[in-house]
Amino acid sequence: MSNHFRDLCHHLDALPDEPSGIILATPSQAVRDVPAASSAHCTAHSVLGDGDGVRMQHESHLEIDSSYVLNSVRNVANMQEQVIFHFGWDRKKLKKHIFDVVVTLISGERIAFAVKPEVRLYSSNKQSFVEHMQVVTWWAYETNFVDEVRILTEVDLDPITLYNAKVMAAVRAVDIDADNAAQHALRSLPVGGGSSLRELTSAIGLGARGYRALIRLLRTGEARLQAKERISPDAVIVNARDEKLIPNLPDRPVLVAEPQPALTVV
Template sequence: MYGEFPTNDDDKPDTEGWRPPAASLSTRRISLRSKGSARPSIVCPKDRVIHCESDLERRVALCLLAHSSVVDLVEQPAPVAYTDHDGRTRTHTFDFIATLRDGNRLAVVVKPSTKVATQGTHRLLESLAKQVPASVATRFQVMTEKHVPADRLHDATLINSARLNSDPALDEKLRVIAAGIDGAVTIERLVEASGLGADAYRAVVRLIADGTLGRRERGRISQNTLVELAAQKASEGSR
């Protein structure tokens, strides 16, 4: 019967201190009408929504955001005008513009690998690279599902999740603990040594992402992953 369960103010979720993420910087509205692809959204470490026009775009966005050279990512930036190979003036909207740590701006076109050749994507990028001003982009790349294999996507998802709840003071505590351990240690042991539980695990993931901690082997980040200070690893490698 309607109204059977009374409202209890004590059961209301505690939203004190919470605020919604900032709005997307996309310059065009993404159509939600599609029979063949998803329209996912993610929240980036800058606490801003990024809208994607396909699941492949979502995977590419996560991997770009997790890369240590990327400091910002904007989807669907303002369209740029260019002259095609037939002399006609056209406009193109990149899927992403990634701002890199070295100051370069990477324009990204996302396509399934089966469509890259048939749709002339590389030829398009060659034209754009010659005509787009450096204020928009200095580097250009096509990214397909081959750039986002399962292990890389797993780590990227983990890294972005950990960065959403950044804690510089906790990160520094874990860095100091790692510096006091001779050689490589599993993430599980490093977390146990901190006594800080799940928050310490996320801090270790952030330290791996920013290059403070290096991994001894490839594969997905897990509790069994061997890590050590990157400076220590480099020193051993030079011997």
């Protein structure tokens, strides 16, 4: 046995039985995996959610950005990508549509999203994507697959919202001491009262750890930005303890499943 192999075995024997440090994200919940590569657009993976997070797959840059934004919505409880939906009259020859993302709200309602560039909504010599989605939506409602179907394009992505969504996703890891200190600093403000992230970070006294913890409070809805602006040290955040699910706040609206429209399938 070589000295190198002996040293390696000794090192492995010394490892603790329980893992410590970094914990890998939960595996993707996608019903199908996206292609490993594509010549027409990008394919990628991200880690979203809270804490250790959940790995998600994306088939375009627009899908990545849309998922970041949906991940930041205050009343989204769960997200699943690449969800297969079968539909049609002939049970032996069902058609298939793959929804890019399906979100479940804390109310239990489900909203399915089709993510598509604006230019491709109507660019077809046969049935346009919008016409296809009208049929898919009718079946999705008829079978109670989801409560609502929406199409997302780049037009729906607000640059400030997207920037903040990426910042919140980057600081998802829990830091108990810093999180407790950030909550204490925020709750020292009157409900509706605010202070800059710089001032609150200084009051916490943990440097970057405190700054990240304050941003996590924005993610959970315990705090909110006073105005719609990019998250930065000079941004003022507000103690929002009693307004977690008030719709149409300036920084982060909530999702509401709209009543199903009257549709006719052809």
